[in-house]
Amino acid sequence: MISKYGLINHYDKINAYLSIVFDDLPKGLLPKQDDDLLIYEKEDKIYRIDIFNLKKYVKIKFKGLITLPNYELIAILNGYLGKYDIMLMAKPDSGFYIVKDNDTYKVKVSKDTLISDGTFVKEDRYATYQDLDSNEPNEVIILNNDEVNEEDINKDFFQMEEREI
Numbered sequence: 001m002i003s004k005y006g007l008i009n010h011y012d013k014i015n016a017y018l019s020i021v022f023d024d025l026p027k028g029l030l031p032k033q034d035d036d037l038l039i040y041e042k043e044d045k046i047y048r049i050d051i052f053n054l055k056k057y058v059k060i061k062f063k064g065l066i067t068l069p070n071y072e073l074i075a076i077l078n079g080y081l082g083k084y085d086i087m088l089m090a091k092p093d094s095g096f097y098i099v100k101d102n103d104t105y106k107v108k109v110s111k112d113t114l115i116s117d118g119t120f121v122k123e124d125r126y127a128t129y130q131d132l133d134s135n136e137p138n139e140v141i142i143l144n145n146d147e148v149n150e151e152d153i154n155k156d157f158f159q160m161e162e163r164e165i
Contacts, residue, residue: 001089006114007066007073017052018060020077020088024119037080048118051080064133065116067094067158096127096157098148105148107141107157127157 008019025047031038038050057076060066066073071090078087095113099106109127112120116134129136152160 001087003089003091004112004120005088006120007069007077008114008116008118009060009063009066011060011063016055016060017050018054018077019118020049020051020081021047021114021118021120022049023047039084046084046086049081049084051077065114067096067132068156093156094158095121096131098143098152098155098157098160100150100153103145105143105145105152107143 006021008021010017025040026042029040029042029047031040036051036053039046040048058073068091074088074090081087095110096107099108107127108124109121109131111123114120115131126140128138128140130138
């Protein structure tokens with residue numbers, strides 16, 4: 001079972017495909033096609049798989065990083081990947097978590113977490129809006145003090161419960 005991976009959904013009116021990224025893609029690596037898949041592989045190491053026509057099984061109506069895929073999506077993807085002896089593990093967390101720096105709450109991103117540009121973070125650092133969406137500014141995510149409190153420190157940013165303010 002593979003735990004280091006990330007998912008990015010590419011979706012527009014013309015095209016829709018899902019990238020499963022296992023490692024940073026080497027420059028100039030060209031994919032091989034296998035049915036609905038494009039496989040980026042070099043020396044028996046698979047770096048990325050793009051799945052087309054996934055809409056036959058599931059509809060994902062947004063584009064971008066999928067930080068916490070649900071079990072149903074993982075099961076569908078594993079159906080595609082079993083042919084290559086690859087099975088994805090469910091993710092216990094997104095890799096984005098809340099910290100407090102002085103009196104300011106911020107979001108950090110853990111090493112080996114996929115970000116929106118399709119690369120993995122090399123070491124723990126503060127997360128930026130661009131990490132989540134490549135069209136956003138490269139500014140550190142700062143949370144309002146009325147949105148979080150001490151109980152939220154070290155909790156997964158994407159698993160926080162909404163609460164009334």
